[in-house]
Amino acid sequence: MSVSPPRTSPITEKTDPDGPPRVRLLVLEGPDRGRSALVEGGTVVVGTLPDCQLVLTDDTVSRQHVSLELLGPRVRVRDLKSRNGTRYLGARVEVVEVPLGAIVSLGKTRLALLPADAALERLSEQTELAGLLGRSLAMRRLFAEVERVAPVDISVLIQGETGTGKEGIARALHALSGKTGALRAFDCGAVPASLLPGVLFGHARGAFTGAVADTPGAIEAAHEGTLFLDEVAELPLEVQPTFLRVLETGRFCRLGETRERHVRFRLVAATHRDLTAAMKKGTFRPDLYHRLASLVLHAPPLRERLDDIPLLAEHFARSFGASLPLSPASLATLTAYHWPGNVRELRNAVERTLTLGANAALPELAPPDGAKEDFHAARERVLLVFERSYLEAQLARHRGSASAAARDAGLARSYFYRLLKTHGLLPGRGGS
Numbered sequence: 001m002s003v004s005p006p007r008t009s010p011i012t013e014k015t016d017p018d019g020p021p022r023v024r025l026l027v028l029e030g031p032d033r034g035r036s037a038l039v040e041g042g043t044v045v046v047g048t049l050p051d052c053q054l055v056l057t058d059d060t061v062s063r064q065h066v067s068l069e070l071l072g073p074r075v076r077v078r079d080l081k082s083r084n085g086t087r088y089l090g091a092r093v094e095v096v097e098v099p100l101g102a103i104v105s106l107g108k109t110r111l112a113l114l115p116a117d118a119a120l121e122r123l124s125e126q127t128e129l130a131g132l133l134g135r136s137l138a139m140r141r142l143f144a145e146v147e148r149v150a151p152v153d154i155s156v157l158i159q160g161e162t163g164t165g166k167e168g169i170a171r172a173l174h175a176l177s178g179k180t181g182a183l184r185a186f187d188c189g190a191v192p193a194s195l196l197p198g199v200l201f202g203h204a205r206g207a208f209t210g211a212v213a214d215t216p217g218a219i220e221a222a223h224e225g226t227l228f229l230d231e232v233a234e235l236p237l238e239v240q241p242t243f244l245r246v247l248e249t250g251r252f253c254r255l256g257e258t259r260e261r262h263v264r265f266r267l268v269a270a271t272h273r274d275l276t277a278a279m280k281k282g283t284f285r286p287d288l289y290h291r292l293a294s295l296v297l298h299a300p301p302l303r304e305r306l307d308d309i310p311l312l313a314e315h316f317a318r319s320f321g322a323s324l325p326l327s328p329a330s331l332a333t334l335t336a337y338h339w340p341g342n343v344r345e346l347r348n349a350v351e352r353t354l355t356l357g358a359n360a361a362l363p364e365l366a367p368p369d370g371a372k373e374d375f376h377a378a379r380e381r382v383l384l385v386f387e388r389s390y391l392e393a394q395l396a397r398h399r400g401s402a403s404a405a406a407r408d409a410g411l412a413r414s415y416f417y418r419l420l421k422t423h424g425l426l427p428g429r430g431g432s
């Protein structure tokens with residue numbers, strides 16, 4: 001066993017598949033942050049006594065706080081009747097088997113149990129970055145990337161399922177960039193293709209019917225700042241060459257003008273679609289793709305970072321005016337679900353449950369006495385319940401095809417998508 005205080009240096013220890021299981025213990029939060037120990041086989045004890053295999057100085061940790069039995073790809077965590085308890089996914093535990101990669105809390109200390117050969121270079125020490133919350137390893141890795149890339153003036157492409165926080169990541173990149181201009185967000189899927197060039201590049205008075213005044217576009221509003229281009233896969237093919245030219249030269253003309261203007265901004269684009277598939281289909285230009293994807297960040301789905309659920313759920317509950325330590329039953333419900341709509345769906349679930357009380361999907365989160373409900377609140381509740389079950393039934397009938405479901409429902413595709421988004425029902429990657 002070795003004890004060392006690494007934080008940012010790479011640690012790469014190859015695991016012998018026939019040898020005893022090897023696990024790296026790494027303190028992520030608490031007074032001993034950065035302390036790490038490589039342990040091999042058998043059972044090890046963590047506590048403040050000097051003969052523990054990982055010795056901590058945290059005074060909320062007991063002398064012999066927890067034992068860890070290494071079982072290959074899993075670890076049996078046993079609380080040794082500690083004063084402040086041992087928690088996993090936010091709930092107090094006596095004995096629990098956890099996979100490698102899990103994080104357990106001992107008093108104020110948060111300890112990651114990692115595969116010995118995990119590369120640990122680039123874990124951020126933050127659990128909040130410009131409004132984005134995360135204490136899982138996946139988010140700390142992402143935070144470290146954001147911190148590293150933010151001040152560098154290159155385009156960034158953020159890929160990830162819907163609701164994973166791509167816009168939040170773009171905001172964090174901007175907040176840490178040191179740029180003097182603003183962040184301007186533009187959703188390529190929200191504007192009809194025919195209006196999109198005008199909204200993006202701006203237009204001169206009289207450029208088209210209804211153009212009553214000279215109007216700057218989104219790229220000008222992002223001058224000296226960041227342009228966040230959401231749903232970039234929806235950028236119409238015919239607009240892509242002009243946009244690429246702006247990225248390469250910083251020059252463009254408003255619609256209806258011949259005078260060239262100059263802009264300087266950092267582009268952050270996001271998509272939940274597979275752009276390489278879009279290139280193969282011919283709907284996305286490879287030259288633009290390569291320009292956008294100088295650097296790709298992946299927003300991990302919530303189901304791959306269950307450690308974030310207690311933090312996020314309590315944060316959302318607080319933001320809706322409730323202060324609740326989540327019950328173990330609520331946490332078990334929340335962490336057992338696969339969250340196809342990711343963090344947005346979690347936020348909606350918390351809100352729905354706090355608003356609708358016992359009728360909601362996660363009753364353990366409901367206010368204990370049941371909420372008073374006036375006419376407007378009751379109508380809203382019935383509408384929400386109706387909307388959600390209608391959308392689910394339509395999607396099921398059309399095997400997940402949102403376009404077909406929207407047509408059948410007699411709704412505009414964009415409006416149908418908005419409803420799906422509100423209810424956290426947007427089909428994942430590859431959905432239409």
Ligand SMILES: Nc1ncnc2c1ncn2[C@@H]1O[C@H](COP(=O)(O)OP(=O)(O)OP(=O)(O)O)[C@@H](O)[C@H]1O
Pocket residue numbers: 131132133134160161162163164165166167168169230272299312343344347421
């Ligand atoms: N890590 C996080 N911490 C706090 N809030 C988050 C986090 N991730 C997402 N959210 C919240 O979840 C909601 C959805 O996030 P966001 O709009 O950034 O996702 P997205 O990936 O851009 O979604 P879409 O692809 O549908 O546009 C927002 O309300 C955002 O504030």
